[in-house]
Amino acid sequence: MTAQILDGKATAAEIKSDLTARVAALKEKGVTPGLGTILVGDDPGSQKYVAGKHRDCAQVGIASIQRELPGTATQEEIEAVVRELNEDPACTGYIVQLPLPKGIDENRILELMDPEKDADGLHPMNLGRLVLNEPAPLPCTPNGIITLLRRHGVEIKGAEVVVVGRGVTIGRPMPLLLTRRSENATVTQCHTGTRDLSAHLRRADIIVAAAGSAHLIRPEDVKPGAAVLDVGVSRSAEGKIVGDVHPGVAEVAGWVAPNPGGVGPMTRAQLLVNVVEAAERSVG
Numbered sequence: 001m002t003a004q005i006l007d008g009k010a011t012a013a014e015i016k017s018d019l020t021a022r023v024a025a026l027k028e029k030g031v032t033p034g035l036g037t038i039l040v041g042d043d044p045g046s047q048k049y050v051a052g053k054h055r056d057c058a059q060v061g062i063a064s065i066q067r068e069l070p071g072t073a074t075q076e077e078i079e080a081v082v083r084e085l086n087e088d089p090a091c092t093g094y095i096v097q098l099p100l101p102k103g104i105d106e107n108r109i110l111e112l113m114d115p116e117k118d119a120d121g122l123h124p125m126n127l128g129r130l131v132l133n134e135p136a137p138l139p140c141t142p143n144g145i146i147t148l149l150r151r152h153g154v155e156i157k158g159a160e161v162v163v164v165g166r167g168v169t170i171g172r173p174m175p176l177l178l179t180r181r182s183e184n185a186t187v188t189q190c191h192t193g194t195r196d197l198s199a200h201l202r203r204a205d206i207i208v209a210a211a212g213s214a215h216l217i218r219p220e221d222v223k224p225g226a227a228v229l230d231v232g233v234s235r236s237a238e239g240k241i242v243g244d245v246h247p248g249v250a251e252v253a254g255w256v257a258p259n260p261g262g263v264g265p266m267t268r269a270q271l272l273v274n275v276v277e278a279a280e281r282s283v284g
């Protein structure tokens with residue numbers, strides 16, 4: 001058996017086509033959504049992701065505001081740019097590309113953002129709203145994963161889901177989204193302190209692998225027919241992406257989200273959704 005593909009590229013293209021019409025409608029009402037990005041340092045992966053976000057903006061008609069600082073930027077210098085985007089009326093939503101260089105207090109930066117302009121859904125107030133079941137912009141990768149599963153008809157309701165990882169962008173918020181009444185999944189969160197990872201994985205109907213550990217998930221860990229979404233990013237010596245999921249898993253699983261081409265494009269599409277929804281709220 002070879003797994004069916006959860007095609008993030010194609011699904012993201014559909015979402016972007018819908019957003020193009022919504023952005024045009026906003027412009028007719030005099031509102032141009034503008035996405036700001038703050039990129040600190042010269043990590044090639046982060047540069048690539050940010051460039052992709054602005055390419056997407058151009059495709060759907062969202063304006064781009066790019067701020068770049070060197071890796072030597074101080075906490076105060078980064079905070080000054082955050083304050084600037086908080087005040088800039090052309091910037092209707094923005095993100096701070098993570099991770100920030102060592103020594104920078106990431107949480108303080110996120111807290112300083114205007115929660116109404118938080119396009120990533122990572123401001124503590126918006127994460128709190130998610131916990132309280134209040135409307136909020138949703139973290140892009142977890143929301144992208146749910147949209148990808150839904151659009152391919154993979155049953156989430158009642159599913160046993162194992163999330164591997166506990167980072168702020170995926171691992172922490174993913175179970176919050178999956179356990180909403182609209183999804184109704186049962187979630188086990190695994191991490192480096194988990195005693196028997198394989199035992200948990202083998203019971204899972206859906207696996208979200210966000211550990212950043214190359215080929216951590218092996219074919220023998222996966223229940224036949226399960227959906228496996230690879231979100232891990234490690235780089236080979238040649239700079240190629242190596243995911244958390246061993247390629248042999250495709251012979252056992254029912255569905256796989258490839259990496260690249262699976263969850264990454266969905267992360268970017270959901271970011272645009274957050275920007276457009278915020279602009280739509282602003283016109284009522």
Ligand SMILES: Nc1nc2c(c(=O)[nH]1)N[C@@H](CN(C=O)c1ccc(C(=O)N[C@@H](CCC(=O)O)C(=O)O)cc1)CN2
Pocket residue numbers: 045048049052095096097098099120140141169241259260261262263264265267268
């Ligand atoms: N502020 C944020 N920082 C980070 C987030 C986030 O959601 N908000 N997530 C990740 C990186 N990320 C978004 O910024 C991201 C990761 C991957 C992709 C993507 O399109 N990947 C492509 C492959 C690109 C390549 O060849 O390297 C794919 O999977 O097909 C987009 C965005 C950490 N930081």
